[in-house]
Amino acid sequence: MQIARIETFLIPPRWLFVRVETDTGVVGWGEPVVEGRTETVRTAVEQLSELLIGQDPLRIQDHWQVMTKGSFYRGGPILSSAVSGLDQALWDIAGKVAGLPVHQLLGGPVRDRIRVYGWVGGDEPNEVADAISERLEQGLTAVKMNASGRMERISNLRELDGVVSRVAAAREVLGDTGDVGVDFHGRIGLADARRLMPALEPLRPMFVEEPVVPENSHLIGRIADMTSIPIATGERLFSRQEFLPVFQSGIAIAQPDLSHAGGISEVHRIASLAEIYDVQLAPHCPLGPIALASCLQIGFAVPNFFIQEHSIGIHYNGDGEVLDYVVDRSDFDFSSGYIERLTKPGLGIEVDETAVRDADARGHAWRGPIWRHTDGSFAEW
Template identity: 45%
Template structure:
């Protein structure tokens, strides 16, 4: 056993928040508490918990998780659960490193040796989509995810539906699969039409076809289409997930390990999904620590389907991606649509602490650019 000696956090480009926990013997672990556009709020929550948890036993991960949840009274939500995720992931990394094993060995052991993965592509024109999809194919990916549409209001032109179908067909013609992300931007009148238009072209899934606030709308849409419905990045605990499972409106659950309370809670969510015959496909357009944490859970889940990862061309040229802040970036090599399990102790990645400390000195918090509609109205980002 060893008591927590320090908890530190580091604000980093492009929009990440890393957490380091060190015990009195010098053992340490890394976590990620990234919450895009809300960095300062998460940091405030971490400040409060740093005062509280220094001196706690670092190996008592579940005790600290339950202390965070049950003694807070006001709990849940993206800020609280992202801060908790940073601490939880770091504690798992610390404990597994002390024992000299990957985290998945402490979660019951692996059920697979490699993981199917996909990456994001942008572009609103078929030519742009083709260029980016080919770049992903060159990286080793067989599957991608892309925008369903730049924007769809309550009642937009049917040509927008046609453009989305053409982008999907472009990817399929390259011999690749594609998930279509609606981003919760599409309102129900258009979402019904778009799902029907996409159906003959067999997308992997449609993601957030409506905002997660509209459970009944998602349920109604799920009964109108055979396309698998995916969602979950804006569900922050097993209690948030439960009504979607009970309503039978989700086929693929996409929890984000940095938004849903960390490894501990994502493992519990995965088990709930299995009971409802729902696949696990963790959301992760974030940093290497978050992805490594996802991999540890994915390795142990029989209902795992596919893992999102942000490699290389996800961000603007010259900015940070998965290979940043790491001494062993080769672990993210994609081959035939898969990555190998991480074999090192803990998370299985080696964080470049010197680089983390240097780049965190003057990093400003990332702010969402928002999304303005053609009439000047604010729409979903």
């Protein structure tokens, strides 16, 4: 069996899918994407395909080594994301050839279902409350929200109070049985973290995510030491080597992205490394169905798995929904607050290829917004 063809598809609202076909007709799917840089990643996938065409798809670890280390210049989000999607597709093929879901190839399941959470915004307190109520009606018991909009470098009183009031509104709706993760998106820094963490502690968030930008991960240990709130980070870290310092700094939750951090192969290794530091895994996934299925396969196989993000029904999917691209929507049923163990071969889902090709004909050119402070300088989005 050899890899015969590799295709990529630009899928609204902001995704990229890859299809890897063998000469025996077995097809694997992956999701190699950097949001806002899909065309660039598409080119990277095309270049990496030169290393895979004609090769045995089941030599997954060897392919991972060659794709990540076969060039003198390595790493970074573009290359790592291209590798991630191709790695997912190779694992999908391996599972289909074996007639087993990927988590069985990783050693078998350690749990029967995975708790999931959805995103609910983070603007006005009333809007947050309404969005959380909708999610609770869907069956979720946990949500994640933005802590704020644009924040000044040293925030004023109104901005700081706004963060606390939003989280307080969330806690009021969730009561003492639901959980809320609070995502700062790197919009605050160490100084504002010192002021905000004590105010947020009585509201007991499930975690605080990315209080500093990943470039300043050397500071995150100081934040972890100052608060009882679990600190989470990792959606913009791409390897074990990048995760190691934040594990050593004392974070509680690692959030590698299966479409950015080297795919199933590397995230499985990241999870093992995290376990040494008593860090739980909660993969980042505001993406499509293939990325979500890949995350779930990891979740069923690793012991230190905490919770899974999903983007079903997320606000930005106005022209493309996760469930639009799978044949059986019940695979991702979360009405109990959990997704049950996927048992179909490979990634555990069947991709609707007709829907994918139709969506690719429409394509997209999504770009992240550019924010600015009141003085006109660049602000973190």
